[in-house]
Amino acid sequence: MAHPIVKHLEEFRAQKSDLLHKDFLITWEHPRTQIEAILALAEVLKQLHAAQVPYRAFDSGLAISIFRDNSTRTRFSFASAADALGLGLSELDEEKSQIAHGETVRETANMISFLAEVIGIRDDIFLGEGNRYMREVGVALTEGAREGVLHRRPSIVNLQCDVDHPTQSLADLVWLKEHFGGLDQLRGKRLAMSWAYSPSYGKPLSVPQGVIGLMTRFGMEVTLAHPEGYGLIPEVLEVAKKNAAENGGRFRVVGSMEEAFRGADVVYPKSWAPYAVMQRRTELLKKADKPGLAALEKECLANNARFIDWQCDRAKMDLTQGGKGLYMHCLPADITDVSCKRGEVSAEVFEQYRIATYHQASYKPFVISAIMYLARVKDAAARVAALVDRVR
Amino acid sequence: MAHPIVKHLEEFRAQKSDLLHKDFLITWEHPRTQIEAILALAEVLKQLHAAQVPYRAFDSGLAISIFRDNSTRTRFSFASAADALGLGLSELDEEKSQIAHGETVRETANMISFLAEVIGIRDDIFLGEGNRYMREVGVALTEGAREGVLHRRPSIVNLQCDVDHPTQSLADLVWLKEHFGGLDQLRGKRLAMSWAYSPSYGKPLSVPQGVIGLMTRFGMEVTLAHPEGYGLIPEVLEVAKKNAAENGGRFRVVGSMEEAFRGADVVYPKSWAPYAVMQRRTELLKKADKPGLAALEKECLANNARFIDWQCDRAKMDLTQGGKGLYMHCLPADITDVSCKRGEVSAEVFEQYRIATYHQASYKPFVISAIMYLARVKDAAARVAALVDRVR
């Protein structure tokens, strides 16, 4: 029997990729064939790694990361992806750098990019800011390249913004593809993206938004569930609706975790802050209004506490398809009696799916590598095919 | 005359290494042939570097370091060792990462390891915790590999814990081997591992423990000296006794630096905190009891001050074998009138042996490279032999 990498290579070569020298910011701005090319290439690269066939593509060049929020797994995924391609990692630490002294985005974007191939950015704290910041950087890089300041315009990879978290949702999708045996198997599958209780506040909206914006493109029946007042950015809801309509899927919003879980093949219970709260918080953060922020946090935690029963536990899992729905989480989860007194998921349910969530996470470095590869390497298809030949 | 690298290569090939895909946490958990293989390979790699023959072994892959305590020389040794083998360095900074938010060790261990070859850990502050933490990480990695989450289980290298500091004691041993002209020359040599006065408190026990646990395996006559109440972990004393009994050496504990130095071929005077104090300190740290910690520090410094004459000076060096014993230190030393008013060693003695201590330190990056090489490279012996051919 052929090695499974052969099938993934064929899937990859069947798709058209148009990412060369471009950015990857939002999944729904890229055609489906582009998404499928990334998914398949991520699987190929993962299997090359398993087979100990290096897929280094550069002799030198930098992959720069800008983290404006904490990160462990995305930070390491980006570092791993860059290293695998032969790129040196350089982090822009804004506290250390002169950015803190008022330097403009435009200037910094060029100053760090003379030998850069890729810039990965996480900027998810301020609503309406993170994605805009990435586009500002992009405009500056385009100008720099046009003016000959930069020999090559580096590609920006969104490592989480206020709107989307594409490397997360793509890793989630490769995992679903793998778990169910192919993208075509996702058609008609029911996915519940549900708010869950957490004793913290201010978690970004980009994970649920990324999931509903992506999975609706593959014929899944996606249900978004949250308590009243915990809505996402309205524009993203429109994207999800449109995707579902165009791709033969379904998208609906309900007000109970139980309702969403009923008959679900996949559940993704995760906390987030309400859209309206994020807007208020962004304004307070901009004004550095500490008493205002403290008051908002208190108000929100009190509000969260009204929905303490939005916990993914055995009873709710029993509502899923045959009681055997797949539990997903982007990690780290707030686990009741493990990482907190009461959280998003019961210890028992988490433990049952713990290894599954690790598998889910394991696709992220390869998704990032795939995006970098397609954005920076000419003749990607031919080069990857030559690597695959070394596996068989 | 043949290049000295040839002899070291032969020494290396004469030993059996069984480290492939394993961890290196405690020297006395590995058989003597394993230790000798590491020593000889470290010397081979050092001479390859001197001869400008690169010994890069990887196209890509990460070496991850986790420093839960300050470090300059071990940090740079690890970085140098990783770079020399072709691995990219990635530091897990726990303040930056989500670990600070209660993420479990198990999960993080897997999340950072998808493309990792080696994880180096320094965790020496809490008695009973550092080594345990490394083993917890190891169990998580083993599970990750077994469940297919990780394609390959990375190897853990102990960069100093509460029990042992193996890369230090192995570097010390290569230095002694080199200084005296071979491992067999160490038999019967007298080594004084002595407590010394320092105006600080809370220094880890792992250096003296590592030294008495390792040097007793090579027939050395090891004397541990410390004031009453400054004992080491009892289990490690038992290891030293047993090692000495089994290897034709000697191990004894005395209560005076002079007594230990008398007739010594090698002296290693270094401050540490008493075992019992470290236990109390660990409890206070866990409770974050700041007044308690301040009181303990005051008490300990006052107690240290009773032993201010435990300083390695000319008079004490005159007691050593022919007045010419070799002074060793893991650096940085507390040097009287240089780095402090009164310290572990007089300025004159330190200056006499300063370059010797630099040589001692110079073996550490190569010891770490050797461990990484044996833990990660198949057919290490054949590959190294091919490199040595390029020297002659």
Add this chain to the structure above:
Amino acid sequence: MAHPIVKHLEEFRAQKSDLLHKDFLITWEHPRTQIEAILALAEVLKQLHAAQVPYRAFDSGLAISIFRDNSTRTRFSFASAADALGLGLSELDEEKSQIAHGETVRETANMISFLAEVIGIRDDIFLGEGNRYMREVGVALTEGAREGVLHRRPSIVNLQCDVDHPTQSLADLVWLKEHFGGLDQLRGKRLAMSWAYSPSYGKPLSVPQGVIGLMTRFGMEVTLAHPEGYGLIPEVLEVAKKNAAENGGRFRVVGSMEEAFRGADVVYPKSWAPYAVMQRRTELLKKADKPGLAALEKECLANNARFIDWQCDRAKMDLTQGGKGLYMHCLPADITDVSCKRGEVSAEVFEQYRIATYHQASYKPFVISAIMYLARVKDAAARVAALVDRVR
């Protein structure tokens, strides 16, 4: 027509470089042929990068950076330069390391250097200290190599000290060479290095000092302008005078920006703290005299405010040669109404020359690469020629 890289290669090969295994600390300590070799090689490397011909020269080895002051562009330039040559980057973070515990410079210099090729240092805060520190490190490295502690003595590259900022001034000079069409075209050209108003204080003197110390060697007519009391280090003024006398240029000091700008081909308006203030500040910093520092800052800002009309604006630019003088800045500039209420340059003038300043900055990574290459690679000329063959 031949590719421009051919001309730069010929320029490079026409010069003698004597930098192998040496440091680069101050431009005026190196003969002019050395400077010209660096300039030409920087241009060759920049064009190799543009042509996607990698110029990696190492399989492994570390480039260590020590930043004792903030930096974005020099930090990334150094990282880019190191990566392009195949060196791994390792930063000595003095807060993380044991240096903070009183470890001597001498010892640390050796401890970090066992596998290092290059050490880049920025130390520009304390007058009389930064350059001295680099030389202390150098002495320690020389001793380490002589004593066999280090197999090879790494080369130190000055990334800005209290006296000079050579990678900046050399990048500036390559830019001028490129802009005017050759080094010989600089003869007789007028450059105004002028103090400019800024709402901050304590900016280093090394940029203006570096510029007047370097450009006077190439026959330029350099005018230094500053308000009374804003002088530079007297010894550097002597260097500039001597350079001008020996190289058929001119050097004069005037007391008005207008006078300096009149007829200038190039203007470089930039704020700095007066020499005498830097001396007082250094003493206060050493004593950690916070009230004294606050009082000094207040006094200086008040004094600066007397010279608020030292702003580079349209009216002053109109005084330059044909109103078309080239504006230069090391970035980031204090731009009126952009980065501050009132600064070194008007928004309109800065915007006109913004892309030009980006070009100016773009040479820095290649200047650093060129210095590293000449300091570390034997047969540099032959190796570079072979690379250039791949372009045509």
